[in-house]
Amino acid sequence: MRVLSRFLYAVALPCLLALGWWFASRGSQNFFFPPLSGILSAFADVWFSAKIVEDVLPSVLRLASGYLIAAGMGLALGVPIGLSTRLRAYVEPVLEFLRAIPPPVLVPILILFAGIGTTMKLMVIVSGCLWPVLLNTIEGVRGLDETLGATTRAYRFTRRGRLVHFILPGAAPLIFAGLRQSLSIGIILMVISEMFAASNGIGFTIVQFQRSFAIPEMWSGIILLGLVGFIFASVLGFVERRVLHWYFGLRAAERNDT
Amino acid sequence: MIEDRNAATAQGRPTLLDVDAVKMVYSSAHRTVEALGGVRFTVGDGEFVCIVGPSGAGKTTLLKCISGLLRPTGGTVRLEGTEVKAPPQAMALVFQDYARSLFPWMTVEANVELPLKQAGMARRQRRDLISSALADVGLTDVGSAYPWQLSGGMQQRVAIARAIAYRPRILVMDEPFAAVDAQTRADLEDLVRDLWHKLGVTVLFVTHDIDEAIYLGERVLALSASPTVVMDDIAIDLPDARDQIGTRSLSRFGELRKELYGQIQRARHTSG
Ligand SMILES: Nc1ncnc2c1ncn2[C@@H]1O[C@H](COP(=O)(O)OP(=O)(O)OP(=O)(O)O)[C@@H](O)[C@H]1O
């Protein structure tokens, strides 16, 4: 029952917006804003075809692998940096500088080094997704509770035990905040990397449609991008709810106390 | 092999813990604090020793040095004759801040179990220790709850269960009941006395509350203000069976309290 009402709440607004779009655009003569009915039929024609394998799949795979590489690097670098005051003082200015560079400007440079293939696109995605995970992991590890840390030492935890049972779970709330920011950056960069130089991908296809004035098809690509982002965010949200269920419970308990 | 320098304590038991002229100076760029100025005492095997000292006297610092969490800047700590350089296996700690010493991402059972798992103990044995430790502190049915679902007193019981499941020879507690209400505190005091009797574990109990120290201990050490030394070492000659109302209203209890209170007042005056 509660699941059902939660579901209804979640889909109510999207349905309303779609309906609004449907009626507002019905009979539209504007070339750039075709009726939603046209866009939807274009959607079926365009995407339920070989394009799923030729364009959607490569984009999704690049996004997923770039994102996972960035997450792995963010954790692997963030934990030691967060643990060591000395290391932090050493690398933090550099990190702040690197983070300030907008990843799209790296595309031309990366093309020089890595060509226009998958490697370049992955590097673009990683170069943007890395920072939120990395900086949040550092912050999360740095903010770990000292008393808990003393507990792990007093009870002679192994190094691995400290990492698995203390450092990672303790930093997890901030790590997930970073992962969420990284995801939206990753989708943007996936599209951008495909717009510069590519032969397939959702971004590439959208640009092709735009250049050939296939406007309903272009709109259908934009809707598809929204859907891809939504699915990725849902998967992340699912993982987050499982990993951080203790955290949400703790926060709710604290709210009830005060 | 236990060293013979201070072979017997007031109770005539062999020495378990030997704190020998421990000094701790915290120094940072703009400030040096001499927290411990040569603390010296011994604890016999099986004793219940309380340490009282005013706030800021360096009680927590002393316990950190004793438990190997902090290297003293001078002196040595020996447990069972061996110098303590890192947290020893034979010691378990209970911190003042119960809310921050339990892992909020683990259930009560997992919290108690984790130190045993880290020590490489087999699952069967872990199960037995967990259930008997939780039973000992009166928490048999909350094993699958999370710490933040429990009251403060229950959380501190979990921390005690974790410590006793670890089967230490010495249980070290840093103002463990400072943050719970008076009734819970009285219950927890009696719980610790009972566990001490039942398990035969040595207890080193730090508090800033003189009454609590007298009620619980066989011996009370009074610390001076910093730079801290042991100012007084009083044997508590109250009957072994204690109860909150009876023991606290004994005239001997009042005398001991007066004696300790006077000592601590004098320490304030001489140091400040
Ligand atoms: N990490 C540290 N760096 C510098 N000074 C410290 C540090 N820890 C403690 N001190 C100082 O050492 C002195 C003793 O502190 P400590 O926490 O050991 O006292 P305490 O007796 O446990 O006090 P309380 O009863 O408030 O818990 C204090 O003056 C404190 O400011």
Ligand SMILES: [Mg+2]
């Ligand atoms: Mg303290």
